[in-house]
Amino acid sequence: MSKRLVVMVALVAAVAAALSTALLVNIFERKQEARNPFYRVVELTDETVDPVVWGKNFPQQYDGYLRTVDQQRTRYGGSEALPVTPSEADPRSFVAQSKLADDPRLKVIWAGYAFSVDYRKKRGHAHMLEDQTYTERQQFKQPGTCLHCHASIYVPYKKLGGGDLIEGFEAMNRKSFQEARQLVTHPISCIDCHDPETMALRVTRPGFLEGIRALKASQGIADYDVNQAATRQEMRSYVCGQCHVEYYFKGPEKRLTYPWAKGIKIEQIYAYYEEAGFTDWTHAETGAPALKAQHPEFELWSQGIHARSGVACADCHMPYVRSGALKISDHHVRSPLLNIANACQTCHKWPEAELLARAETIQERTFKLRSLAMDAVVELISDIKLAKAAGASDEQLEEARQAQRRSQFYVDFIDAENSTGFHAPQEATRIAGEAIDFARRGQLSLRPLNAGKPGKAR
């Protein structure tokens, strides 16, 4: 045996042993990753509002949650951070871009209403409380009801209600915003969606508890208790539907109500408002009894193919991410278009660029139709003004005003909704199309009055 060969064998064996050890250690580490999904370092109770405390037990989820401060827009949604000079009245140094500046037609449509003063694009969950606190809409005396969705409210409600959630909810609704604002500290926090004992999802918002009960009752299911009856997958949408919905403040006690007692589609919601005789405000220029739609994401999503296929809000907006051997849902809640690999490609096996192009095609079409509908509403408004100036009676204007009420609620339902039609593309275009129809019919009803008068250019 040559000495050289022996040395070679020794060298090869040494390298092989080293590699084996490295591999062994790697496998060992990977096996360790799969154990101990979480370490309980603090005790969480039904009173723990502060997300920092929850973050000690769930650092990875907390890390994602903190990142909702990020501001990054997609083509049609979200907003880049707009730097502003902080003042005593408004200490924010960054805000979202103004929607009113982007589309001046909105000011015409909302004439006389708080939203014509300050209305901004959307940004992350982390900003919800400060943005509601410092919006210029506050000069219109907002009620404490707003905090239902702008703060971590579960514990403050229970404290205010002496342990009873609904009593606290009712008491908070009756307070002024400024008064109620003193009782809350955090924007949405862990406890608003999670049971501190089991981490299971749960609904804590009275508005949704009552809204979904009314919706289920309209479907023939009596006394629906969402926290008892909903499946885990349903809860992954319902916790979001606690706030991303159409709502109104019912009666002088400003009770937050989701208008779902006749169903969740727009014509059912509209029929509900008609029956309730509800009006948000009287249009300053036409005298029409107007409605404002509010971010009806849950409603529009429910009419789309993703809902029908059993895809929950969290599947796309909080997709699972791998962290070592663990899979956690990404608590950096954001547009799926900023996270296509995790959000879309789990089901749709196409390149990211293709998926983005598909989504933007839907949004572009919706956006164009929404703009046409907005033109129609604005032209109806100018026709009503014209007839009114010429001395038309309330009776003569009635049909046109009803058309304005309905068409602007319909177009707002698509415009205020946060997906630019993506949540249910055909439904969105149907609604925008109907908005155009209502507005043009309203104009037709004024034809005998406005005949021969020089109107705005058509």
Added chain:
Amino acid sequence: MIKAHRVAVVAAALAGAAFGLGGYTFLYARGWSYLTNDPRACANCHVMQEQYAGWLKSSHRSVAACNDCHTPPDFLGKYFTKAENGFRHSLAFTTGDFHEPIQIVPRDRAVTERACRHCHAEVVQAMVAHESRREGRDFVSCIRCHGSVGHLELQATDVFVAR
């Protein structure tokens, strides 16, 4: 002479240690399980846990396991595919360099596609009679539409469907 003998002994010891260490690593990593048909082997490392869980709930679980759809039926093809996949997967998993969510590669997709057609020959015979031989744009793919039969199950919410 004695010196050379000593070196040989050291080399042999090292070689033995390397072999022993390698062998232990193989056992510790449940290396033998990869030679079997047991679907649990595919979820040995946690990356495919979700696919394994999905398969347990799928329509195919009682008639086909992982290897029935993801390896060719013949002995050589099967073990070649296992070796090729095994090497690629372990390299990816060890280095952590892989696409999330995991995606099937074209070769393995073709293997699965053939497996569908093998078992369901009677059903698909008429459908594929006129298709071109090579996999191009006009290629009819079973799993493009039936992607969830093996795994990937979504739990339907039937809340809004009725209305």
